Amino acid sequence: MRDQGPTAASEAAGHDSDGGGGFEQEVQSPEPSAASAKRDQGPTAASEAVGHDREGADGIVTRGSRRKEAKRILQQQRLSLEKRLILEALVGGDASAFENASEALRDDIEVAFAALECDDALFEWVSPRLRAEKEVVLAAVISNGAMIEWASEELRSNREVAVAAVESSEYAIRYVSWDLQRDQVVLRIAMEHTPEVIESVSEDIRGDKGVMISVVEHDGSALEYVSEDLRDDYDVVLAAVQQNGLALEFASAELQDDTDAVLAAVRQNGLALQWASNDLQGDLDVVISAVSQDGGVLLWLSDELRGNAEVRRAAEGRYY
Numbered sequence: 001m002r003d004q005g006p007t008a009a010s011e012a013a014g015h016d017s018d019g020g021g022g023f024e025q026e027v028q029s030p031e032p033s034a035a036s037a038k039r040d041q042g043p044t045a046a047s048e049a050v051g052h053d054r055e056g057a058d059g060i061v062t063r064g065s066r067r068k069e070a071k072r073i074l075q076q077q078r079l080s081l082e083k084r085l086i087l088e089a090l091v092g093g094d095a096s097a098f099e100n101a102s103e104a105l106r107d108d109i110e111v112a113f114a115a116l117e118c119d120d121a122l123f124e125w126v127s128p129r130l131r132a133e134k135e136v137v138l139a140a141v142i143s144n145g146a147m148i149e150w151a152s153e154e155l156r157s158n159r160e161v162a163v164a165a166v167e168s169s170e171y172a173i174r175y176v177s178w179d180l181q182r183d184q185v186v187l188r189i190a191m192e193h194t195p196e197v198i199e200s201v202s203e204d205i206r207g208d209k210g211v212m213i214s215v216v217e218h219d220g221s222a223l224e225y226v227s228e229d230l231r232d233d234y235d236v237v238l239a240a241v242q243q244n245g246l247a248l249e250f251a252s253a254e255l256q257d258d259t260d261a262v263l264a265a266v267r268q269n270g271l272a273l274q275w276a277s278n279d280l281q282g283d284l285d286v287v288i289s290a291v292s293q294d295g296g297v298l299l300w301l302s303d304e305l306r307g308n309a310e311v312r313r314a315a316e317g318r319y320y
Helices: 008-013 034-040 045-050 063-091 109-118 120-125 134-143 145-150 159-168 170-175 184-191 195-200 209-218 220-225 234-243 245-250 259-268 270-275 284-293 295-300 309-315
Strands: none
Touching (some): 120 134, 134 145, 134 159, 145 170, 170 195, 209 220, 220 234, 220 245, 234 245, 245 259, 245 270, 259 284, 270 284, 270 295, 284 309, 295 309
């Protein structure tokens, strides 16, 4: 049995020798298992996405930093898609798309401008940060001055923004800062639309004599909207009737009975005589001044005054 050579078992195990020279037979390594192969493959795509891999010998990319980066990329992709959809909706005239947009997109200047193009009233929904951006606010108020209500406090105190707003809508003056409500340029621009805008400013400003004189010098009919105290102020009423005699209607009863104030009014517009007191409507000097400006006043004078030769001479050629 010893002379039979290596057995089948020894051959299978690799224990045989090659002849009698003592050379060892090459030993074959076992096939790697599936588990060991998986370990040797390195990081998978999944592990890279959540940060299970190591980068070089200098350190380890932490799981947290990889995860944050992956979330950031996903968020950008999601916002990019949402932004594209909202821009398309706004171009199509769907204002509600902006109202329901995420906070991040309402803080996107490109989306904000698209929203204002769609509907200027959407400025209310723009982020607070962009409502403090002069470029964005100007775009809104030039289209609709009333949108200044939603601008930042700083920009509601900006003269350029205020002027742009009241040029677009006179009633925007109610939303500008207190100081700019007193600004003569801002007030005059607002009043070019209508003197009623004075009602929109604060009572303090309507009672400011200096400011209101400036206002009625520009448009005497604004006397209707100044404070009650100022409608009884000679300087304010005089400034108003010199610009528009018919403003005498809004003067106090005391000043409607003031000879100088009434004379100033009828010299500017003879028809202002109708707003003078009864006593001054019968005053010869006042009547002559009135018919000298507008001969048509003769038609509603008393028979006595209409028949007065001096009055008739003053009215000649003064019919309009």
